[in-house]
Amino acid sequence: MKITFLHLLLLSLASFRLTRLLVFDKITEFIRVPFFNEIKEVNEYGEMEVYYVPKEKGVKKFFGELLSCYWCTGIWTSIGIVSLSMLFPDFSFPIIIILAVAGFASIMETIVQFFIEK
Structure with a gap:
């Protein structure tokens, strides 16, 4: 299978978005919860801060350590996205496009927020 620059870009954006989804997003918190202990502390301003420490x-x-490392999770999501793309191209194409568009949108939102807050 020949990978074009566009294909590489789509795979990269899809992997980026899936990694952020697994490591940071609230919607997938239920996946992370079994692998972390929650520690709550009050900071010097009286605000409650929550820390997640792997079991x-x-x-x-093992999975707590993996999910607490953005770079580690990124390797595994990349392996998954690329493998899915090569093994099941017709099935994976819509999933990759959706994740890639969401990844691009999140990058755009970060840029817009940077200029709004400036």
Whole structure:
């Protein structure tokens, strides 16, 4: 399979968005919860801060460490996206396009927010 620049760009944006979805987004918090302990502390301003620390042992520790590392999760989502793309191109195309468009939109939103807040 020949990968064009456009295909590489779509795969990259899809992987970027899926990684952010798994590591940071509230909508997938239910996936992360079993692998983390929640620690709440009050900061010097009296505001409650919540920290997530990976579980201490076993498989939960492994996945907690993985999900707390954006770069580590990015490697695995990239492997998944590229593999899906190569093994099931017709099935994966809509999924990759949706994730890529969402990834591009999130980058655009970050740029817009930068200029609004400036």
